[in-house]
Amino acid sequence: MLRVAKQPMLRIERVSAGYGGFQALFDVSLEVQAGESVAVIGPNGAGKTTLLRLISKLIEPTRGELTFDGASLAPLPAHEVVARGIAHVPENRRLFPRLTAEENLRMGAFTSRRQYRERLDQVYGLFPRLKEKRHQPAGTMSGGEQQMCAIGRALMSGPKLLLLDEPSAGLAPVVVQSIFDLVRRICAQGYTVLIVEQNIRQVLKVVSRAYLLDAGRIVQSGSADELRAAPEIQKAYLGL
Amino acid sequence: MTEVFDIFLLEAVLNGLLLGGLLALLSLGLNLVFGVIDVVWICYAELIMCGMYAVYYLHVQYHWPLALAMLAAIAVVALLGLILHVFVIKPVLSAEPINQLLVTGGVLFFLQAAATLAFGIEFKNLGVTLPSVRLGEMSFSGARLIAFGVALAGMVALWIFLSRSYLGTAIRAISQDRQIMPLMGVDPARIFSLTSALGGGLAGLAACLLVLQYDIHPAIGLSFGPIVFLICVLGGLGNMLGGFIAAFVFAQFIAVGGFFFAIEWGYVIAFAFFIAVMFWRPRGILSR
Numbered sequence: 001m002l003r004v005a006k007q008p009m010l011r012i013e014r015v016s017a018g019y020g021g022f023q024a025l026f027d028v029s030l031e032v033q034a035g036e037s038v039a040v041i042g043p044n045g046a047g048k049t050t051l052l053r054l055i056s057k058l059i060e061p062t063r064g065e066l067t068f069d070g071a072s073l074a075p076l077p078a079h080e081v082v083a084r085g086i087a088h089v090p091e092n093r094r095l096f097p098r099l100t101a102e103e104n105l106r107m108g109a110f111t112s113r114r115q116y117r118e119r120l121d122q123v124y125g126l127f128p129r130l131k132e133k134r135h136q137p138a139g140t141m142s143g144g145e146q147q148m149c150a151i152g153r154a155l156m157s158g159p160k161l162l163l164l165d166e167p168s169a170g171l172a173p174v175v176v177q178s179i180f181d182l183v184r185r186i187c188a189q190g191y192t193v194l195i196v197e198q199n200i201r202q203v204l205k206v207v208s209r210a211y212l213l214d215a216g217r218i219v220q221s222g223s224a225d226e227l228r229a230a231p232e233i234q235k236a237y238l239g240l
Numbered sequence: 241m242t243e244v245f246d247i248f249l250l251e252a253v254l255n256g257l258l259l260g261g262l263l264a265l266l267s268l269g270l271n272l273v274f275g276v277i278d279v280v281w282i283c284y285a286e287l288i289m290c291g292m293y294a295v296y297y298l299h300v301q302y303h304w305p306l307a308l309a310m311l312a313a314i315a316v317v318a319l320l321g322l323i324l325h326v327f328v329i330k331p332v333l334s335a336e337p338i339n340q341l342l343v344t345g346g347v348l349f350f351l352q353a354a355a356t357l358a359f360g361i362e363f364k365n366l367g368v369t370l371p372s373v374r375l376g377e378m379s380f381s382g383a384r385l386i387a388f389g390v391a392l393a394g395m396v397a398l399w400i401f402l403s404r405s406y407l408g409t410a411i412r413a414i415s416q417d418r419q420i421m422p423l424m425g426v427d428p429a430r431i432f433s434l435t436s437a438l439g440g441g442l443a444g445l446a447a448c449l450l451v452l453q454y455d456i457h458p459a460i461g462l463s464f465g466p467i468v469f470l471i472c473v474l475g476g477l478g479n480m481l482g483g484f485i486a487a488f489v490f491a492q493f494i495a496v497g498g499f500f501f502a503i504e505w506g507y508v509i510a511f512a513f514f515i516a517v518m519f520w521r522p523r524g525i526l527s528r
Contacts, residue, residue, distance in 0.1 A: 056423060078422030088423045096416045099409065107413050110406055111425035157425065 007070060009034040009192055010055070010161060015064030017054050024050040026216045027064070032161065032194050037187040039224070041200045041237070042213035048196040049091050051213070052163045055194075056088040057081050069160070083111045085160035089167065093150040097139025101130055101149050104138050108156030115158060123152040126185070144175035151182065155191075162186065164195040168202065180206055200237045204228050249499060251378040256495025258384040260488035262449060265391035266468045267475070267483040268398065269442030273321075275478035276415045276435045279329050279340045283348035285465025287324070287440060289355060291317040291447025292456045296364050306368065314444035321440020322433055329436070348461070355458035363455040370452065387449035394445050395484070398438075411435055415478070470514050476524030486525060490514075 008031040017025045024047045032038045040048050053059050055066060057078040066073040068084060076084065087108075095104050105123060109116045124131040127148040133141055138149055147167055154162055167183060168176040176199065184206045187193050197203035204210060204224045212220040212233065220230065227233055270284045281287070291313045298309035328347055332340050370382030402408035410426050411434070421428045454460065471490050475482030493513050498506030517525070 058419075058422065077427070079425055079427040082423065082425040090420055090423060094417055094420045096413045098416055099413055103409055103413075106406065106409055107424045107426075110410065113406060153424075 006033075008032055009036075009069060010194065011065075011067040012051075012055070013065045013067070015054060015061045015066065017050055017059060017061045019059070023062075024216055025054070025061075028213070028216075028218055030211055030218065030221075032192060034160070034192055035190060036209065037193040037195070037207040039203045039207040039210040040194070040196045040213050041198070041203060041210055041227070043237070044198060045215075046213045047216040048198075048213055049165055052088060052090075052165050052194070052196055055081075055163060056086055082157050082159070085158075086163065087154035087157045087159035087161070088163040089150050089154045089165060091165040092170070093146050095138040095146055095149055095153070098137055100135050101138055101141065101145075102134040104149055104153050105130075105134075105156050108153035110157075112156075112158055116156075119156050119158060123155055126155070126182075127152055142175075143171045144178060147171065147175075147179055148182070151186070155186075159191070161192045161194065164193060166197060167195070168197065168199045176202065200233070247377050249496070251380075252495045252499035253492065254378070255380065255384070256492040257488070258380065258388045259495060260491035261388035261391040262384070262446075263468065263471055263491050264484045264487035265394055265442065265449070266446050266464065267471045267487050268395060268480060269439040269446070270468060270472050271475070271478055271480045271483045272398075272411075272442065273435060273439040274472070275480065276411055277325075277329065277333075277432055278415075278478075279333070280344065280469075280477070281324070281439065282341060282344040282465075282469070283324070283351060283461075284439075284443060285461030285468060286348050286351035286355075287317050287320055287443040288447045288450065288464075289456070289458065289461045290320060290351065291444040292451040292454075292460070293355065293359055293364075294444075295448060295451045296366060296456055299366060300364075306366075310448040313447055314441050317444030317447060318437045318441035321443065322437045324440070325433060325436035330432075348465075352458050352461065359458065361458060363457045365455045366451055368452060381453065383449075383452040387452065390445070390449055394442065398442070407431075407434065411438075470511070474514055474517055474524055476526040479524065479526045482524055482526030 010032040012028060012030040015025060015028050016023065028051065030040070040051060042048055050059070054061055055073070057073060057076055068086060073081065096107065099107070105120060106116070109119060129145060130148055130152055133145060138146060141149065151164070151167065164183065167179050171179060180202045183193070183195065187206065193207070195203060195207060204227060207224050210221065210224055210227045211218050212227065220227065220233070228238075266288070270281060274280050294313035294316045295309050298304040298312055299306050304312070324347065328343055329340070332343050370386065372382055373380045373385060402412055410421070410424070410431055413424070414421050414426070414428060414431050418428055421431070467490070471486045472483050474490065475484070475486035490510050493510035494506040497509035
């Protein structure tokens with residue numbers, strides 16, 4: 001596996017976090033290099049969504065340090081994170097259901113209005129289906145279209161790092177395949193991607209590296225091939 | 241005989257239309273604030289009362305030109321809306337809805353009492369009389385025609401702002417999913433403040449239109465506040481289109497009901513209609 005010596009784009013160092021009395025993450029460390037596509041895999045309730053919510057500052061860590069592009073994320077309020085170059089596609093897509101597809105995309109460009117036209121063309125180039133449906137309320141689109149719209153909305157900010165939270169969740173099996181194909185294309189376009197998934201078999205085909213998160217702790221990490229071959233993952237998660 | 245009857249009925253219907261435009265504008269600010277922040281400004285009509293006093297004092301006492309006094313009054317009430325949000329609504333934002341109602345209800349009586357203290361209880365008026373417009377045998381108040389035109393223009397301007405601009409889109413988006421707004425780079429607190437100032441500005445605009453037609457006194461809010469609130473509920477609280485339709489329906493009941501019986505009967509019929517609708521559709525004609 002290619003190791004780059006320079007500092008990573010995203011560095012998470014010994015971070016713990018939780019909600020009220022419940023601790024969701026224990027001492028988690030993780031790195032993402034520029035241009036890389038990395039997955040955090042693990043079962044439901046492992047703390048994957050919490051990890052992404054930490055990176056976009058929707059919640060604060062109780063301990064530990066998050067660094068993006070060499071600068072600490074600690075002093076930033078959540079609404080300033082996207083301008084730094086981190087776009088987050090949240091769990092369950094969370095589109096604005098009564099706004100049209102295009103208005104949802106416009107919200108994604110809230111902090112970078114000057115590039116709106118140019119990026120809208122890029123997103124429509126990537127998802128021609130969205131262009132057909134652009135005047136339709138997002139809540140009336142199919143699950144797959146909604147996921148495209150949610151990813152498109154995140155890309156509208158022109159992010160350096162794209163966070164994807166369970167993009168395949170709740171979609172029909174045939175749509176799941178097309179969403180993973182899309183993620184692969186986005187990675188191939190040079191976006192840096194950190195993806196969180198329960199669909200371990202599929203996501204390991206798309207990313208280059210992965211971390212296994214279980215009960216709030218990173219229990220294993222390595223290249224996608226290494227993890228796929230690891231006996232404990234085969235047994236517990238891939239059902240082999 | 242029948243012809244005369246018809247022409248006066250038409251006059252009543254048209255007057256109802258004019259009243260509907262004004263009521264639609266009145267309901268707009270309240271609906272906007274509720275739709276976005278989920279809090280009912282029970283004291284909305286009292287903000288309008290403050291705006292009416294602002295126009296009166298700037299124009300009559302300080303001799304500002306009327307147009308300038310009105311623009312200043314809009315700015316004053318917009319500021320009041322912002323102050324109301326920051327000092328009264330924000331602290332109770334996560335409290336029970338009943339507490340929010342009570343606290344803005346408290347502001348209602350506070351403003352009424354403070355206005356009595358500051359301005360006295362005597363009726364004041366601008367002393368401006370606009371000529372009425374005659375159309376055949378029908379006659380319409382000039383002030384009402386202006387109010388109708390400005391109200392429509394204000395609503396169209398707001399609609400363009402909400403549907404075309406980034407901030408307007410954010411205002412519509414935040415009522416659909418408040419939690420993820422930061423992921424769009426939007427500070428929800430800033431949108432709430434902006435919406436409150438906008439709601440106040442709409443109350444200020446309404447004040448400018450009302451002051452042309454009615455005398456000002458500290459309790460004037462009570463004469464139209466409940467109607468505006470009921471119109472919002474009738475249309476579906478927080479639904480601006482519903483409020484718009486409800487305003488015209490309600491105004492027709494007042495105008496036409498008043499034509500067939502007596503003015504006072506118009507209100508009785510309109511409120512009876514409201515109660516009936518609440519049985520039929522408790523969440524309003526167009527609930528969100």
